Amino acid sequence: MSKKSFRQAINEALRQEMRRDPRVVLMGEDVAGGAGAAGEDDAWGGVLGVTKGLVGEFGRERVLDTPLSESAYIGAAAGAAATGLRPVAELMFVDFMGVCFDQIFNQAAKFRYMFGGHAVTPMVIRMMYGAGFRAASQHSQCLYPIFTHIPGLKVVIPSSAYEAKGLLIQAIRDDDPVIFMENKVLYDQEEEVPDESYTIPFGEANLTREGSDVTIVGIGRMVQIANAAADTLARQGISCTVIDPRTTSPLDTGSILDSVEETGRLVIVDEASPRCNMATDISALVAQEAFGALRAPIRMVCPPHVPVPFAPNLEDLYVPDAARVEAAVRAVMQHAGKQGARA
């Protein structure tokens, strides 16, 4: 056990799984870097250095730099998975899914069903998501609601380094296509991460904190925002449960419903665009399945329905922060009861 960054945790998960299973191969743009160039090999290890060092250990047959052709190589990962490899493909930024989405949602995700259960497609697609990098509209999106919408995909969104390692190892061992989303703002964040390999099962939420007044569900990095808000609120006498679902598909509906049965109040923090996102998904689940327990409106803390802006001051306004979560929690705490709720 030692302190490792989110980046290192992912690198270690990849390395350990590649050692364990020769069928695991990596592919993506610059995942090694320097292919065909005169200078250093392994020059990049991914655009933010996450896969650095792996080509040195596993060679270019298993760590494949790709051309700028996402449909071809993400589709190749699907075809390879269906025929015996266990590829981990990197899409770099989730924002690029628009040039290769067909291979993900119509091919990989549907093989098993369309083919009557006779296909197994064990692939992982890793990608960065999220705002905070001043990278503007085309490099800052979340988009996991889109993948969550698609039957046949699993969607994993780790909230910390420890989570990232265990969930990625699980993803690689999983026999279904897995979308693995890495919040780029977290890469340098460190925490204690075991050296040995371990898995965190899908569909089992993590209650990062337990309280009695309000349930807060956060997605990915928003778990941290939720925890920060809960800290402040605790000092003010409001006791929150914070739930990290870890995977949005499958979603651990039981943990969320159980918690709301106890607290009677729900706030959801989602960094994704607000329409048809995870906040609406979880809210709808609870409004259908735990309505009787609800003592206040469900509140969603999300960005506005606008593309991610470039200017730092605007981007900071765009992303949900702890202050907004605190305000939402206070609002549901102050709610008088069932009558006259429409504010």
Added chain:
Amino acid sequence: MSKKSFRQAINEALRQEMRRDPRVVLMGEDVAGGAGAAGEDDAWGGVLGVTKGLVGEFGRERVLDTPLSESAYIGAAAGAAATGLRPVAELMFVDFMGVCFDQIFNQAAKFRYMFGGHAVTPMVIRMMYGAGFRAASQHSQCLYPIFTHIPGLKVVIPSSAYEAKGLLIQAIRDDDPVIFMENKVLYDQEEEVPDESYTIPFGEANLTREGSDVTIVGIGRMVQIANAAADTLARQGISCTVIDPRTTSPLDTGSILDSVEETGRLVIVDEASPRCNMATDISALVAQEAFGALRAPIRMVCPPHVPVPFAPNLEDLYVPDAARVEAAVRAVMQHAGKQGARA
């Protein structure tokens, strides 16, 4: 005024707008048909004959058969829209969005915001959606939740021939990128449609029926299913309001909230895959904004989280039908009150 099919209504809308405005051009695979072939020109008029006859009137300079290159021609529509044309591009089946999504969501949808308000991109992308054709997993999806999720797009889903004509004319005159979704099962359905041109504004829901017990919101063809259910329920003494939002983006939140304030009960019927879909979106809206009015859990009637199956008996089970809507309405009517709701 005369009886026209949904198909004819769309054809007429296109024809009238092309007559009115020479900047309106059509493009898509086989929208005329027969390009370069030895036989009949205008051989197809779209895969299900929707654009038949238009090339005869407007010529091949304005009715453009395209190669099988969705990224190129949908992107071309975006580029043409930004530079002075008003293109109506046809994607054929929404299921094909995966090969061209980038041009829709990262280009057309974001131009205006990324460019600080200096771009205008008046384009319409027409496409078929929905199950019922025994067309299996890759030709039967809804996917409008994905477009609704994207800021910068407008999403229109007409529920009948009358609606289709008025909404399509509005879409063509609109200055933003519009996704126009046509349920293929409706093409042969007829109703009275005015001969003259008319528009139906976006973001104004249509209450196809008003009642006092339950609000039912249906999306696209599901409005018809909702109305059929409401007919049956009316005979059983349950009085429903049925709301057709017409556009999911913008969404007429006011009409939905007002209705729930009156009825206190909400059922949403959405043919899209159940996670992060319009049913969750509307449910979440109401659970946040009209919670105090709710007298029962919100119920969502959606397909299961599976790809669309091929076998007719399975497909019929997959799509929400009136019986399921009726059952959901009865369930919310029978709900005892706020306590013990979790069933």
Added chain:
Amino acid sequence: MQLNREDLLRAYRTMRIIRDFEERLHVEFATGEIPGFVHLYAGEEASAVGVCMHLGDKDHIASTHRGHGHCIAKGCDVSGMMNEIYGRKAGLCGGKGGSMHIADISKGMLGANGIVGGGPPLICGAALTAKVLKTGGVAIAFLGDGASNQGTTLESYNLASIWKLPAVFVVEDNGYAESTAASYAVAGTQSDRAKGFGMPAQVVDGFDFFAVHEAAGAAIERARAGEGPSLIHVQLSRYYGHFEGDGMTYRGAGEVDRLRNDRDCLKRFRSKVTEAALLDASELDSIDHAVAEQIDTSVRNAKSAPPPTEADLLTDVYVAY
């Protein structure tokens, strides 16, 4: 690869099965009993069979919406296919896929595909598996002239080329994508495109089984030898509409009849092998009869076979969830 008697009989039988399968579907579709979209391969048989004769179960193919011929040539069970097309539980995909999604991965058949251009990237993956796991296998993408304009296809040419994958791209150019002529929609030539991505290409007459067989043999041998991908431009024609229900008004008068009379791959095969005294006409006749019976039985069985059960709606989405 030299063709012995067995091979010739197999080639003829396979082409005949495809032809009868499709001709019969054409008839049955008209009765309204077959659900969904059906794209017939009749007329193009020499391509699927000429290519797949070189392949074994460890080799993979990816097919298209017009997939029946490729499935049969790659060894998919014919009655399993017929059941699938009728939406039956006993179908190769349990009735969940239908005509556009028939697959049998155990036979190396990675699926018909409802997305034009869906297959070529997958084939890069199958070829990568062969390369990394050193299976000796090759991977073949069948694609149409229309699909040759899809970005996914063109990217795959490049990827296969730079990775020197054991892959072959078989462009089945039947002159049309739906109602749009290739002469309108395809700029340049298929061979020049291959060259643009550093691949060799061959152009072959797709009515001639032997020509296809030879070209495919060379391309596949090259791939197996680790020399990388190549492209075969097969020029052929479809006898029926794009899908059943297409009136084909865009085709020139008599176009199909002429092709059927003058160039048909089965007729040509028959006259060639009988004239060269490689096979007897009677042997071929008895294949014809046996195949007719086989197809008849498979249709009769499929018509009365049970559909999937309600529970099947929810299974097979994930291995575990």
Added chain:
Amino acid sequence: MQLNREDLLRAYRTMRIIRDFEERLHVEFATGEIPGFVHLYAGEEASAVGVCMHLGDKDHIASTHRGHGHCIAKGCDVSGMMNEIYGRKAGLCGGKGGSMHIADISKGMLGANGIVGGGPPLICGAALTAKVLKTGGVAIAFLGDGASNQGTTLESYNLASIWKLPAVFVVEDNGYAESTAASYAVAGTQSDRAKGFGMPAQVVDGFDFFAVHEAAGAAIERARAGEGPSLIHVQLSRYYGHFEGDGMTYRGAGEVDRLRNDRDCLKRFRSKVTEAALLDASELDSIDHAVAEQIDTSVRNAKSAPPPTEADLLTDVYVAY
């Protein structure tokens, strides 16, 4: 197009503005004051300027993530650009776009683009507008060697070709896509690819303004004359990393220094026009001074300019909603 004195001065000034703009950003980025990703165009100036000298406001270009040079060459306001890069309200996009999304549609500049291969389809559209509305305009897509492997680009070649659009594809081949060499990632040649889609191609030395200018002139003239699209393969190099922060360890030792010394487009332009006595060195010197001052002012102003207001977060998503 013959280049008169005015043209030569303009060409030099524009290249110099681009160079100084980029060199200065390189310095300023290191201070940490510039937000986001910044991709510098320094070294490639002759391409943007050689092409855009032929264009007016009714002609359109689509650019890339490495867009500053194209913007400046197409006439975007330099201080508006600098403000944009600093995220200021006075930026060309109100601070909402940043380096990767600078656009000025009134100048025919359809935007830098954060998506590699995003531009070529758009340019087909701009060219279609020119054709349908008979504006006489042409549309140019700039794209990198990396982008030449993107399906969107390859589809656009075909679409432009079959529609005979007044379009030109300028492949700026700087030998790398991020850290990956074109020699590894690009199979075939850019010219052969063009041929595969029925387009003529020219290969030019991208350090030589005059070579680019001539090739672009011919391609643009062809497009304006209604003879369809073509491709120009411009061979050049970038002086800085893929983006600021890239250590460029993948490049050969001394690679950039050699290029800067031996082939630099500004040096070459200067020696050519002074040796031929077309312009005086002193004229060029005074341009250098004026440009240095202009860039300095624009940076100084941008640093102290106000950011967008909170309300700006929510505006400009739709024309009306």
